[in-house]
Amino acid sequence: MPENPILERVLFSEQQLADRVAELGRQISADYRGKLPLFVGILRGCILFYSDLMKNISVDCNMDFMCLSSYSGTSSTGQVRTMLDLRESIKGRHVIIVEDIVDTGLTLNYLLGNLQNRGAASIEICCLLDKPCNRKVDVHPKYVGFTVENEFVIGYGLDYNELYRNLPYIGVFRK
Ligand code: 5GP
Numbered sequence: 001m002p003e004n005p006i007l008e009r010v011l012f013s014e015q016q017l018a019d020r021v022a023e024l025g026r027q028i029s030a031d032y033r034g035k036l037p038l039f040v041g042i043l044r045g046c047i048l049f050y051s052d053l054m055k056n057i058s059v060d061c062n063m064d065f066m067c068l069s070s071y072s073g074t075s076s077t078g079q080v081r082t083m084l085d086l087r088e089s090i091k092g093r094h095v096i097i098v099e100d101i102v103d104t105g106l107t108l109n110y111l112l113g114n115l116q117n118r119g120a121a122s123i124e125i126c127c128l129l130d131k132p133c134n135r136k137v138d139v140h141p142k143y144v145g146f147t148v149e150n151e152f153v154i155g156y157g158l159d160y161n162e163l164y165r166n167l168p169y170i171g172v173f174r175k
Pocket of ligand 1: 045099100101102103104105106107108151152153154158159160
């Protein structure tokens, strides 16, 4: 793996990410057989995770996206705006929200309320990373790739001011 001066250290290598995402895909596929789940990716952080996860889903499903804006720099603003909404109704659907990381939980708390009001049959959260030590509201993702400490991480979709999303691994940002 290349030395990268913007990183304090690499947390998860490409191989570790691929292995864990494949496991999540198998688990979700087993849980949702015959339910035609709708995978809602939260742009833009989910992009690499979403794409790799979907290749490991072996049941019929639909894919859609939302774009929420809640972050600026390295600290949560707590304010959530919907920049892009779902194309179809989710009434009666089994929804799986695919998110890069759950930190304070404010973004997902807003989103859960919003989607519950639209009459989904069920809503679960699948996040690649969970930072439970930083939670401000009660949000419990059912599918979690890895739990991380209170550090600012980048790569594999996660950015710092819109940079570094393209790194194929995840590392701790050197501030
Ligand atoms: P929350 O609302 O749970 O505090 O934050 C959710 C969003 O904040 C995530 O979807 C992600 O975009 C951003 N975020 C939270 N922690 C980190 C982090 O460690 N690194 C990066 N790059 N983004 C983060």
